[in-house]
Amino acid sequence: MQSVGEKDDHNVICGLCLCLTVPDKVDIQSVALTQNNAFTIICKHLEPIKWRGKERLYNATITGSGLHKTQQNTTCSFTFVDLSYLTVYTVEIYTYNGNNKSEATTKRITTSYNDKAVIGFLVLLIILTSLALLFVLYKIYILQRKKSNNNDEQIELIQPSDEENLLNVEPIGSEVLLDAYKRKIADEGRLFLQEFQVNVRIPLPLGQSAILAT
Structure with missing residues (x-):
């Protein structure tokens, strides 16, 4: 042991x-x-x-x-x-x-x-961004086109030919205007006298009276 x-x-x-x-x-x-x-x-x-x-x-x-x-x-x-x-x-x-x-x-x-997954994600992101940008540009183009059409319609509302259809007014001479003005003043004067004409009564002897008009 x-x-x-x-x-x-x-x-x-x-x-x-x-x-x-x-x-x-x-x-x-x-x-x-x-x-x-x-x-x-x-x-x-x-x-x-x-x-x-x-x-x-x-x-x-x-x-x-x-x-x-x-x-x-x-x-x-x-x-x-x-x-x-x-x-x-x-x-x-x-x-x-x-x-x-x-x-x-x-x-x-x-x-x-995983670089392949990252690259794939970036490619997808670029594609989606490009599509979104194209959509925005398309919308801008449509809006500008509508605005241009509206402007063209407003311009067409008045054409040179429409000016010929306007009412032709002959000029009024100064002598005619002066005569019309004088007649108007005379008429207003007569109306004024008619409206403010006053009858005056003067007492006379023997119970007679005379009427004076002014």
């Missing part, structure tokens, strides 16, 4: 043996968006002495937006496509030497917006 000290020594030895058989973790070198919903991640290759095993495999696991996918490659280069737009994904890369796998290297990557 082993003592407590012997068990501790055994655990230490096993830990050292495990460390000697676990490959090193990788360092991410670059991340590039190949499309708005796709990217490629590249890490530095491990030196042969750091594998500590016969196999030399790189593994990458991507998670996010309900996706969980793993890729395995002999080179540390992974491409993920057909992802969701504007989504944060987590990529974990680790090495495997046939016996053990290394500690994972984690990287968070965010995809871009």
Whole structure:
């Protein structure tokens, strides 16, 4: 039966043996968006002495937006496509030497917006704006045409030929006007005298009276 000290020594030895058989973790070198919903991640290759095993495999696991996918490659280069737009994904890369796998290297990557949808929306907006502008210009043209027709109708109300149909009045001479004015003054004078004529009675002797008219 082993003592407590012997068990501790055994655990230490096993830990050292495990460390000697676990490959090193990788360092991410670059991340590039190949499309708005796709990217490629590249890490530095491990030196042969750091594998500590016969196999030399790189593994990458991507998670996010309900996706969980793993890729395995002999080179540390992974491409993920057909992802969701504007989504944060987590990529974990680790090495495997046939016996053990290394500690994972984690990287968070965010995809871009859907440029095709944005371009389509802008094209639709431009088309709708152009149609609205054409409609406004058409309305302005119709209004100007109606206004022009109204002006033409008003001009046609008086034509040069209509002036000939107007009543011709001969001029009156000044002598005729003067005679008419004199007759009018004389008539007004007679009417004035007739309206204000006064009969005066003067008493005479013997009960007679005489009437004087003024």
